[in-house]
Amino acid sequence: MVKVAVIGLGKMGISHLSMVRALPGVEVVGIVDATTYLLGVLKKYTGLNTYTSLDKLLADVTPDAAIVATPSRLHYPMVKQLLGAGLSVFCEKPFTLASVEGDELVQLAAAKGLVTQVGYHNRFVGAFGEVKRLLDAGAIGTVTHGLAEAYGPVVLKPQGGTWRSKSTEGGGCLYDYAAHPLNLINWYLGEPDGVGGTVLNSVFSAEIDDEVSSTVYYPGGQTVSVSVNWSDESVRKMTTRITLWGTGGRIFADRQEVQVYLREDSVIPEGYQAGWNVRYTTELTEPVNFYLRGEEYTAQLAHFIERVERNETGGVNTFESAVVTDRLIERMIEDSKRGPRVLISDDVIKEPVKQSLPAKVRTAVASGIKRVRALLPGQK
Amino acid sequence: MDKLLFGDNQFFGVNHMSEEKARQQQMRFQNTDAVIDVLKDAYDEGVTTFMCTTHDRIGEVADYFRENREQYPDFTFFPGMPYAHKYANAITTDGMMGALRRFTPNEGVVDAAMRGTSALVGKDIEGIVTLLIDAEMKMFEGLPTPVIWLQNVVTDLLLGMGFNEAFSIFAEHVRSRYNAEPGFITMNLPMLAGALEKQNIASPLICSNINKIGFRMSGGMDAYHAALQSHDFRPVAMSVYASGAIPADEAIQWVCEQPNIEAIVFGASSRRNIAGTKELVDKYWRK
Numbered sequence: 001m002v003k004v005a006v007i008g009l010g011k012m013g014i015s016h017l018s019m020v021r022a023l024p025g026v027e028v029v030g031i032v033d034a035t036t037y038l039l040g041v042l043k044k045y046t047g048l049n050t051y052t053s054l055d056k057l058l059a060d061v062t063p064d065a066a067i068v069a070t071p072s073r074l075h076y077p078m079v080k081q082l083l084g085a086g087l088s089v090f091c092e093k094p095f096t097l098a099s100v101e102g103d104e105l106v107q108l109a110a111a112k113g114l115v116t117q118v119g120y121h122n123r124f125v126g127a128f129g130e131v132k133r134l135l136d137a138g139a140i141g142t143v144t145h146g147l148a149e150a151y152g153p154v155v156l157k158p159q160g161g162t163w164r165s166k167s168t169e170g171g172g173c174l175y176d177y178a179a180h181p182l183n184l185i186n187w188y189l190g191e192p193d194g195v196g197g198t199v200l201n202s203v204f205s206a207e208i209d210d211e212v213s214s215t216v217y218y219p220g221g222q223t224v225s226v227s228v229n230w231s232d233e234s235v236r237k238m239t240t241r242i243t244l245w246g247t248g249g250r251i252f253a254d255r256q257e258v259q260v261y262l263r264e265d266s267v268i269p270e271g272y273q274a275g276w277n278v279r280y281t282t283e284l285t286e287p288v289n290f291y292l293r294g295e296e297y298t299a300q301l302a303h304f305i306e307r308v309e310r311n312e313t314g315g316v317n318t319f320e321s322a323v324v325t326d327r328l329i330e331r332m333i334e335d336s337k338r339g340p341r342v343l344i345s346d347d348v349i350k351e352p353v354k355q356s357l358p359a360k361v362r363t364a365v366a367s368g369i370k371r372v373r374a375l376l377p378g379q380k
Numbered sequence: 381m382d383k384l385l386f387g388d389n390q391f392f393g394v395n396h397m398s399e400e401k402a403r404q405q406q407m408r409f410q411n412t413d414a415v416i417d418v419l420k421d422a423y424d425e426g427v428t429t430f431m432c433t434t435h436d437r438i439g440e441v442a443d444y445f446r447e448n449r450e451q452y453p454d455f456t457f458f459p460g461m462p463y464a465h466k467y468a469n470a471i472t473t474d475g476m477m478g479a480l481r482r483f484t485p486n487e488g489v490v491d492a493a494m495r496g497t498s499a500l501v502g503k504d505i506e507g508i509v510t511l512l513i514d515a516e517m518k519m520f521e522g523l524p525t526p527v528i529w530l531q532n533v534v535t536d537l538l539l540g541m542g543f544n545e546a547f548s549i550f551a552e553h554v555r556s557r558y559n560a561e562p563g564f565i566t567m568n569l570p571m572l573a574g575a576l577e578k579q580n581i582a583s584p585l586i587c588s589n590i591n592k593i594g595f596r597m598s599g600g601m602d603a604y605h606a607a608l609q610s611h612d613f614r615p616v617a618m619s620v621y622a623s624g625a626i627p628a629d630e631a632i633q634w635v636c637e638q639p640n641i642e643a644i645v646f647g648a649s650s651r652r653n654i655a656g657t658k659e660l661v662d663k664y665w666r667k
Contacts, residue, residue, distance in 0.1 A: 021542060045543045045546070285595075
């Protein structure tokens with residue numbers, strides 16, 4: 001039996017509470033929130049132990065693990081306290097608002113041998129998992145370009161009121177929405193080299209960004225364009241979309257389906273054919289014991305609980321992997337302060353050096369080969 | 381209850397297979413007239429019960445069938461509430477309590493509840509829940525609503541938390557105030573059937589995915605079979621085609637072979653597809 005505490009009972013916290021309590025082998029030993037009315041209702045109707053602060057919970061019970069779903073700026077101090085008390089931690093995304101803090105928590109958890117996870121649930125979506133499998137199998141050859149998108153109807157008019165409307169508290173489309181597709185490209189392509197042309201734009205919000213665009217650079221000339229907007233009323237609910245182009249074909253995925261085009265001469269994975277292939281969520285999704293908002297939400301909690309049971313520190317969405325996304329977000333914020341690099345009114349334009357993308361890739365590969373050769377014995 | 385209930389996912393761009401297809405459906409049904417036309421086709425095919433959400437646009441549909449009652453005397457609504465997206469988005473922007481305040485017609489109730497001591501909590505929750513139900517039911521005034529559903533997002537959220545008394549509050553209010561049968565939509569049939577039994581809710585309707593490939597049947601096929609056999613509730617099957625993953629004939633034949641199922645909910649956008657499902661159910665349903 002894994003003893004779990006749930007910290008923070010907003011939209012995500014309440015969902016996590018419901019799903020984790022329904023998992024076999026879990027006992028929820030306490031819940032923490034600042035809203036006393038909500039705690040009163042839950043205590044009366046669910047019989048759960050309720051606490052108005054983390055200190056009070058830790059003084060009273062000894063959980064094995066905690067789920068943290070508080071406003072983002074509280075992640076760092078709370079996770080630090082929980083790790084210090086010897087608890088394994090599942091933390092909602094984004095992990096922390098400063099990657100140095102994230103690094104510190106990674107080290108603290110490692111020193112104590114604790115299990116960590118961050119709630120990037122898309123890595124548990126069947127369709128996005130299939131993309132990872134296809135890339136690992138080399139299905140579309142060398143990836144040359146990607147498009148990472150997310151759209152949804154969150155901020156549709158000027159408003160304020162909660163922590164989500166304050167940039168200092170980790171509100172905004174970048175942290176709340178863009179974090180998801182960025183985390184996916186980190187999963188698919190690793191940590192990038194740099195970012196450029198980042199624009200954090202307000203549509204309706206006074207203090208925060210409602211749309212994000214950026215270019216993420218990878219070694220060898222690969223790029224990913226980022227386009228995210230949470231003021232898009234045309235979509236019914238949040239949609240996250242990834243498109244990847246490679247030397248062997250193209251992959252498109254959202255949470256419902258994967259569409260893959262494979263060239264004749266590319267590596268064709270088992271069950272796929274040259275040309276178009278479509279796989280739907282009905283065939284890509286593993287069943288779960290309890291369903292609330294999507295299989296992926298239960299699957300990520302089940303993964304965490306299993307790892308806590310087995311004391312497995314490695315796994316999907318560890319703190320370490322989430323820091324990569326935090327760092328990318330941080331660099332995008334930095335980049336966004338620069339504005340355009342070249343103005344139309346500038347009169348001196350350097351002679352453009354035209355280089356097609358495959359040429360760039362070739363150059364990168366050639367220089368890589370040179371570097372490797374230089375390391376070989378007998379080479380100068 | 382009719383054997384075939386007409387669902388509304390297709391009208392609001394809910395498609396579990398493809399976001400592209402969902403968008404095409406949203407375009408096609410963006411004018412409520414297009415929705416009403418399909419409902420009229422369904423009526424003419426003998427499918428006269430509409431199991432729908434409490435989406436704002438359903439209000440316009442309700443208005444139409446209220447005004448044209450003589451022409452469609454048997455047209456019946458099975459409303460499902462709440463329309464979760466409006467609440468979910470409100471919670472994101474206004475917080476849990478702010479959202480509650482926004483949707484209870486009498487704002488004072490929530491504030492009074494929040495100020496109250498925990499001794500008052502029980503009564504307050506009943507008050508808030510019944511107010512929310514009444515607010516959602518307003519659009520159906522003067523129309524037959526013999527079954528009222530609790531949507532799966534809410535049913536399953538409460539179920540997981542163990543907040544099972546809420547099911548009794550819902551059932552009690554639906555029966556006493558609306559003279560209707562309480563229904564619960566869920567993705568976790570075996571677990572819910574057990575919870576409702578413990579709450580002593582007499583023969584509730586439970587609507588869940590029941591399809592040959594076991595898609596979104598949480599708890600597994602065997603547990604579903606066991607729950608259906610025990611028959612202490614009235615099962616309604618949805619997602620029988622598993623979003624199109626099972627051929628129609630095969631899907632309906634299989635569902636009709638399962639024990640005790642009282643009705644099937646299905647969605648369709650054309651008269652041809654409505655007639656097709658109707659034909660298959662007439663062919664395979666033995667009762």
